[in-house]
Amino acid sequence: MNKIRTETDRLIIRLLEEEDYTSWLTQYENRLPSQHKYDEGKIDMSICTKEWFRDLVAEHFQMAVDDKVYIFGVFRKDDNAHIGFVDFSTIMRREFQWARFGYTIHNQFWKQGYGKEAVKAGIGLAFEKLNYHRIEAHINIDNVASIKLAESVGLVYECTRKGFIFENDHWTDHLVYVINAK
Numbered sequence: 001m002n003k004i005r006t007e008t009d010r011l012i013i014r015l016l017e018e019e020d021y022t023s024w025l026t027q028y029e030n031r032l033p034s035q036h037k038y039d040e041g042k043i044d045m046s047i048c049t050k051e052w053f054r055d056l057v058a059e060h061f062q063m064a065v066d067d068k069v070y071i072f073g074v075f076r077k078d079d080n081a082h083i084g085f086v087d088f089s090t091i092m093r094r095e096f097q098w099a100r101f102g103y104t105i106h107n108q109f110w111k112q113g114y115g116k117e118a119v120k121a122g123i124g125l126a127f128e129k130l131n132y133h134r135i136e137a138h139i140n141i142d143n144v145a146s147i148k149l150a151e152s153v154g155l156v157y158e159c160t161r162k163g164f165i166f167e168n169d170h171w172t173d174h175l176v177y178v179i180n181a182k
Contacts, residue, residue: 004070006125008117012075013086013125016060020073021053023082032107038143039107067093070130074105074118083109086122088130097133099126103149120153127181134181138165138174150177 005014016024025048034041063069071087084105091098103122105115126132137155139146151157155177163171 004064004125004129005072006121006129007077008121010077011083011114011117011121012077013072013118013121014075015064016057016071016073018050018054018057020057020075020082021050023075023080024053024073027082027106027108030106030108035107035110036145038140038146041107072122072125074114076114081109082106083114084118086118086125088122088126088132088135090132091136097131099130099132099135101126101135101137103137103146115149116152119149123153123179132181135179137177139177141173141175147175147177153179155179 005012007013025045028043028045028048031040031042060069060071063071067090069087069089071085073082074084074086075081076083085103087102089100089102091100101122103115103119105118123135126135135155136158137146137150138161139150141160156179158176158178160173160175162173164174165172
């Protein structure tokens, strides 16, 4: 399972490992204050001990083994800085090979091209190594940055799902952007 990874010129995308704790924690602690409503900004990391992180790594690994969720850390090659995540949740296998796709880049790394690079590489990994055929990104209707990123790597608007995800104490509409394997 740990062999599922991909690289770009600047990035390595792979499952988290216990040895990633310091890089992972440092970059969460270095987050800037929230830049917009879909950016968590600084987060209280006080519960995130090495033991807590070890359990997180084990949980992520088990979800991947079970083919439920793949949460890949995005690391910068030159200094191993943890810059974010790309993740895939299996919706249906069999004749569908269908997954939901998400992405998060820590805000201190924004506007450097890492998001586009990570998302593009993540899509390739999903098609080539996870054998998905269809990937959907579910995006809040006013999350302009995420919409632009999805469109820049070839995802196409398919529909708006009304009352689709329960967040912030109510059901919210989401745009569905899709890409299929070639």
